[in-house]
Amino acid sequence: MKNIRIIVLSLISVVLFSCKEDARDPLYAGENPPPPISSARVEAIPGGVKVTYDLPNDPGLLYVKAEYDLKGVKMEAKSSYYKNFIVVEGFGDTQERDITLYAVSRSEKLSTPVTIKITPLPAxxxxxxxxxxxxxxxxxxxxxxxxxxxxxxxxxxxxxxxxxxxxxxxxxxxxxxxxxxxxxxxxxxxxxxxxxxxxxxxxxxxxxxxxxxxxxxxxTPWPEVELDPKKFKDARKNPVPQRAPFPELTGIVKDAEHEGSNTWDRMFDGDLTNFFHTKQRFDMPIWMPVDLGVTAKLSRYVLWQRTGGGGSGWPFTHGNPHEWEMWGTTNIADPNSWIKLDHQVMIKPSGSPVGVNTNDDKAIAEAGMEYNFDPNLPPVRYVAFKLIDNWASIGGATGFMHISELKFFGEIK
CATH class of the missing domain: 2.60.40.10 (Immunoglobulins)
Structure with missing residues (x-):
């Protein structure tokens, strides 16, 4: 019994000692505000200014803050003590105005203010x-x-x-x-x-x-209609396998078989919830010729990427087209009659890395990406989509593609 009491008292002592040791003092307990910044130099930039200064020699300094008025709203910008400058932006005119700078300590104490006049460049x-x-x-x-x-x-x-x-x-x-x-x-x-x-x-x-x-x-806008997708036909075999358009006369147009139920005609069914999907690991490029059913002077086309069926990460990634060409002819039987109508590298609007999509990227992908044809090109009956690479394999020698929808516009001749 005596031994048990000794053990319990020992445990209590350890706990009390541990609690005491866990107590932490503030990292910085200084009560005095830091000295202000000095020698402020102003460089005008579009829509704002860059202010360079000398930092105060104070171990408690955490950042520099700028306060300013933006269309009647009090705004502030901050810059770490690792930098000797601060950028203030958002001005829509070039009028002279004041901004006020503070050095701020780790305990959020403000220095005396330093007010300077600035004149931004046009936004x-x-x-x-x-x-x-x-x-x-x-x-x-x-x-x-x-x-x-x-x-x-x-x-x-x-x-x-x-x-x-x-x-x-x-x-x-x-x-x-x-x-x-x-x-x-x-x-x-x-x-x-x-x-x-x-x-x-x-x-x-x-x-x-x-x-x-x-x-x-x-x-006065030029006349234009959407070509009727019900008239489109798969022209990879018409009725025999077609040769690749000029200048690649040595190749046969690939019969890029579909994956699962994602057939060729799903590119033209008006349903954005499904998509055409080739089988994978095809040698690039993949040629996809289409009989438009009419001869037309093409004005533009709109491509909808695969955006669903696996989460919000599909736009600008996976098998969605990244680089491609569009070719056309009025005589599919003559390989030398094909002409290049367009060449595109799809650009993500936000410019963010592959796999990182902003809300704007997703919205634009879901709305469809539009591409214009040169208005000086001749009318065509057949077009061939030449996939050079996809977003999952930029510059790759093999790959696949999926497209949710593809629409063509122009003036029927």
Whole structure:
């Protein structure tokens, strides 16, 4: 009994000692605020400034904070004590204004403020606005743009492009389309517009809610129809195996058999919940010729990736096309008659790595990726989709592909 008491008392002592040892003092218990930053130097950048300074010699320093007003809202930016600069962004004009800088300690004590005057350069959206190239096209018009600020990467240069048209009855602009991009250069296409003279407008917005003026242009869209997919036929055997289009005359077009129930016709059934899927480990390229059923001057095509059937990670990965060409002819029996209609490398709008998709990436993939044909190309009856590689094997020698839907548009001849 005595031994049991000794053991219990010993355990209690160990527990009490352990509890006492677990107590931790604050990492930094300084009560005094740090000295302020000094020698602030201002460099104007598009939509903001970069402020370089000398940090105070204080062991308790944690970061530097900038406070400023953005369209009536109090904002702040922070920079670690590992850096001697801070970037303040989001301004939509070039007016002179004040920002206030504080050195902040580990116990969140603020130094005395240092207020400086800044004058930002024009926001990146104005460079994009000045680069806009708007022209009438099939079923609408195209908008070409350049965004130099996006060359450095990052979301701060991303833009939203709004498209409006003038409603004569309401006597006001009506917004009917929009696009999002983080690319340094691109081309958007506005579609589904009747071939009548209309006043259209384009404006830009950035992530801070800054807007440009509206670029106005009166245009008449060119006539365009969607080709009837019920007339499409698999032209890999017509009635004998077809030779690959010029200049690859030595190859036979692969009869890329489907995987499971994911047959060829699912590319053209209007159902985005299913998809065509070839068998795997084919030698690249994979040729997929299609008889359109009519001769047409093609204006564009829209490709829907496989986005479902396994989670949200399918867009811009797996067997979805990454690089391809489109060829065409009016005489499938003559290999030398084929001409190259298009060459594309699919670009993820966010520019993020393979396997990392933003919500915008997913939304754009689900809406379909649109590609334009050169309007100077001749009419064709047959097209051949030449898969060069997929997202799972970029530059690979073997692979496979799946496509949920493929639509062609143009003017029937």
């Amino acid at each position: 990146p959206i104005y460079d994009v606005f000045n680069s806009l190239n708007v022209n009438a096209s099939f079923g609408g018009f195209t908008i070409g743009f350049e965004n130099p600020a996006a060359l450095g990467g990052g979301i701060n240069s991303n833009i939203t492009m709004g498209v409006v048209k003038w409603d004569a009855g309401l006597k006001e602009w009506v917004r009917f389309d929009s696009f999002y991009s983080g690319l340094a250069k691109g081309l958007f296409s506005v579609r589904r517009q009747p071939p009548v003279e209309t006043k259209f407008g384009v404006f830009l917005k950035d992530r801070w809610g800054n807007y440009t003026d509206t670029l106005e242009k009166v245009m």
